[in-house]
Amino acid sequence: NSGGGRExxxxxxxxxxxxxxxxxxxxxxxxxxQRQKDFNTFVTQLKTHAKSDKSIWHSIKQSETTNQKQVDMRRKAELEEAERQKEQIRKELAEGP
Structure with missing residues (x-):
């Protein structure tokens, strides 16, 4: 086996x-x-979408939309938290030692 011991x-x-x-x-x-994990995730998602009563393409699109909304909400929350922290630092600096 010339693959460095890998079967x-x-x-x-x-x-x-x-x-x-x-x-x-x-x-x-x-x-x-990593490629194997990605493929397994893809197959698992495909099986999940296939169980839907909608067409698989519609189910995938709906899932992508939901996932994107979750990402957007997380990003917005992170930005709001960063802004809150900046404001807190500004307050502390303005108050002085």
Missing amino acids: YKTLIERITIQKFNPELQKRNLETRD
Whole structure:
């Protein structure tokens, strides 16, 4: 096994990886776990969306919209907290020692 002790799951994967130059082989192995996690997350989400009574594309779009709203709300809350902290610091500096 020329993959530095790493076992490959399939013959095709092993043959394909062996055709890479050593630098690409190393980079591929370093990112493999993250790519596998991302793929598993994608498949899990796909299965969840497939259970919906709506079309899978509509379900995914709705999920993306909900996720974006949550990100926006979190970002807004963080900005408000940062502004509150700045104001508190200004007050403390204005009051002096």
